[in-house]
Amino acid sequence: MFGYIIRRLIQTIPVLVGITVISFTMIHIAPGSPIGQALDPKVPKKVVEQWEKNFHLNEPLPVQYWLWLKDLAAGDLKSFKDGRPVLKKILERLPATIWLNLVATLISFAIAIPMGIFSATHRYSPADHVFTFFAFVGISVPSFWLAYMLILLLVQGFGIPVLGVQTFGLVPLPPLSGLADRAWHLFLPAVIFAVGEIAVLSRYMRGSMLEVVREDYIRTAKAKGLTEDQVNYRHALRNALLPIVTIFGFLIPSLIGGSVIIESIFAWPGIGQLGYQSVLSRDYPTIMTLNTIAAFLVLLGNLVADVLYAWVDPRISYA
Amino acid sequence: MTGNAIATSAGEVLRTKPYSFWRELSIQFRKNHLAMGGLAVIGVLFVIALIVVLFSLFKIYFPYDPNAIDLTRKLLFPSTVHLLGTDHLGRDVLSRMLHGSWISLTVGFVSVAIAISIGLLIGSLAGYFAGWVDAVLMRFVDIMMTFPTFFLILTVIALLGPGFWKVMIVIGLTSWTGTARFVRAEILSLRQRDFVQAARAVGVPSHRIILRHVLPNAMAPVLISATLGVAGAVLTESGLSFLGFGVQPPQPTWGNILTEGRLYIFDAWWLTLFPGLAILIMVLAFNLCGEGLRDALDPRLRR
Numbered sequence: 001m002f003g004y005i006i007r008r009l010i011q012t013i014p015v016l017v018g019i020t021v022i023s024f025t026m027i028h029i030a031p032g033s034p035i036g037q038a039l040d041p042k043v044p045k046k047v048v049e050q051w052e053k054n055f056h057l058n059e060p061l062p063v064q065y066w067l068w069l070k071d072l073a074a075g076d077l078k079s080f081k082d083g084r085p086v087l088k089k090i091l092e093r094l095p096a097t098i099w100l101n102l103v104a105t106l107i108s109f110a111i112a113i114p115m116g117i118f119s120a121t122h123r124y125s126p127a128d129h130v131f132t133f134f135a136f137v138g139i140s141v142p143s144f145w146l147a148y149m150l151i152l153l154l155v156q157g158f159g160i161p162v163l164g165v166q167t168f169g170l171v172p173l174p175p176l177s178g179l180a181d182r183a184w185h186l187f188l189p190a191v192i193f194a195v196g197e198i199a200v201l202s203r204y205m206r207g208s209m210l211e212v213v214r215e216d217y218i219r220t221a222k223a224k225g226l227t228e229d230q231v232n233y234r235h236a237l238r239n240a241l242l243p244i245v246t247i248f249g250f251l252i253p254s255l256i257g258g259s260v261i262i263e264s265i266f267a268w269p270g271i272g273q274l275g276y277q278s279v280l281s282r283d284y285p286t287i288m289t290l291n292t293i294a295a296f297l298v299l300l301g302n303l304v305a306d307v308l309y310a311w312v313d314p315r316i317s318y319a
Numbered sequence: 320m321t322g323n324a325i326a327t328s329a330g331e332v333l334r335t336k337p338y339s340f341w342r343e344l345s346i347q348f349r350k351n352h353l354a355m356g357g358l359a360v361i362g363v364l365f366v367i368a369l370i371v372v373l374f375s376l377f378k379i380y381f382p383y384d385p386n387a388i389d390l391t392r393k394l395l396f397p398s399t400v401h402l403l404g405t406d407h408l409g410r411d412v413l414s415r416m417l418h419g420s421w422i423s424l425t426v427g428f429v430s431v432a433i434a435i436s437i438g439l440l441i442g443s444l445a446g447y448f449a450g451w452v453d454a455v456l457m458r459f460v461d462i463m464m465t466f467p468t469f470f471l472i473l474t475v476i477a478l479l480g481p482g483f484w485k486v487m488i489v490i491g492l493t494s495w496t497g498t499a500r501f502v503r504a505e506i507l508s509l510r511q512r513d514f515v516q517a518a519r520a521v522g523v524p525s526h527r528i529i530l531r532h533v534l535p536n537a538m539a540p541v542l543i544s545a546t547l548g549v550a551g552a553v554l555t556e557s558g559l560s561f562l563g564f565g566v567q568p569p570q571p572t573w574g575n576i577l578t579e580g581r582l583y584i585f586d587a588w589w590l591t592l593f594p595g596l597a598i599l600i601m602v603l604a605f606n607l608c609g610e611g612l613r614d615a616l617d618p619r620l621r622r
Binding site for chain 1: 353458459461462463464465466467469470471473474475477478479550554557558561562577581584585588591592595598599602603606607610
């Protein structure tokens with residue numbers, strides 16, 4: 001197992017290099033100098049030159065790439081916008097994004113897994129058809145539209161505030177109701193986030209369960225006279241849950257990718273919002289770092305998924 | 320019925336010859352009501368979009384000119400005059416949505432066409448030639464797959480500046496990796512088959528083997544991924560529009576009608592509700608259709 005992990009890590013090296021090369025060159029496909037795009041045209045030429053020097057933009061591209069890589073690895077990369085280290089800005093935003101993802105994931109697992117199991121055990125029943133249809137709606141609905149419809153309903157219908165981390169102007173709150181306020185503000189974006197996940201996960205769970213039900217040992221269990229429930233929950237479910245474990249590995253990358261739209265709607269101060277703000281202000285060092293980190297996380301997530309799978313399923317060995 | 324059918328004593332007709340692949344697919348697909356519903360919705364959307372485009376070529380707009388501004392009639396509640404109400408500039412929302420329909424369809428189809436072409440090219444080269452060609456191309460696919468797609472698209476569009484064609488091209492250029500992967504897998508398994516070996520043995524050139532003998536056998540999964548791809552592309556475009564980087568106003572698209580409308584959400588909810596509903600219905604139709612095709616192809620799911 002340990003050897004497998006080491007081998008996998010070595011295999012990822014060329015991919016890692018490729019990721020940094022693409023993250024770097026992507027910024028240079030835009031016409032004109034990156035600085036010219038980021039700064040006001042009225043800024044004096046001297047200042048622009050100073051900027052170019054600070055960010056190594058007067059060097060040839062391969063040298064720039066090398067310097068960028070060095071800064072990235074050392075955590076010295078500075079934002080165009082406020083000159084603060086990019087890594088620090090990202091780390092500040094991390095807790096908010098993790099909370100959001102964590103709650104969304106808990107909601108979606110709590111709903112999707114029972115839903116998927118029910119669909120599989122009651123295959124082609126009316127309830128299965130209804131769940132299937134709603135899973136498709138969940139995959140197809142634009143999240144921002146759903147968010148606005150919910151906001152409209154809650155604010156217009158019930159007068160409940162929803163944006164930000166806590167209710168505006170209510171800062172000195174007693175600790176307990178302050179916590180409740182924060183929890184409420186976390187809940188709505190997490191629900192919107194969860195809708196898509198529930199849809200995907202419940203279909204996945206259903207498929208996995210139906211796959212297992214075909215196995216020989218299930219037939220054996222039925223043949224020896226176990227009840228339907230015993231077969232489903234004691235024998236089938238355990239194995240059907242195995243592939244679901246790998247989902248945890250794929251959740252890591254969604255920390256950055258999935259939340260751009262939802263975080264900007266709910267004014268949620270997470271990484272997705274930082275990404276959108278950097279795109280708007282053409283803060284290239286931040287954009288490049290986010291893209292690179294996100295890609296790294298995907299690689300890490302895949303590795304974690306494979307290792308988890310081997311860990312929970314003794315039939316798989318990566319010797 | 321002659322030749323390939325026999326009648327049993329019970330009077331049922333049994334076929335002795337199997338149906339062709341596509342015929343079988345169509346029979347299975349028809350059994351799936353949700354998928355057939357999706358196909359019907361897609362058909363209706365197509366007809367609407369086609370009629371609207373044809374008439375707009377002759378400067379005939381209905382029910383109203385989608386770009387006619389009338390500030391005295393702004394933010395009107397839906398009524399018999401304006402079925403879906405008017406927006407903040409007094410433009411008729413129904414007319415704008417009708418004219419937006421062909422843009423959504425075009426974005427979906429063109430970006431998928433780009434993605435599928437690249438995926439087919441890369442996937443068949445890697446699968447057919449295998450060896451180092453495969454290794455290099457698949458590492459490139461691995462790299463592309465690790466980027467967060469939506470953020471990547473957002474970044475590139477922000478750098479290039481938004482626009483109708485740019486949006487389609489960028490979505491297409493970033494969503495071909497899945498196709499490339501399964502086309503490669505399909506071709507890796509096909510290239511060892513006897514009929515391919517036979518073609519090679521009689522000296523058929525590689526490009527002809529790929530195009531005439533191998534690719535047609537890999538077309539069904541391509542069709543599935545294209546159908547699901549249209550749904551994804553329409554959703555991505557609407558997300559980009561929402562963040563201000565999609566197809567730009569005054570060109571109406573469902574995404575940007577919604578985006579302009581959300582500023583007035585508490586005064587004119589219909590500006591947000593209807594375009595979003597339209598996006599949902601279109602994406603849902605393509606998703607149901609694509610999944611229906613996938614199920615129809617999977618012999619284990621046959622009833």
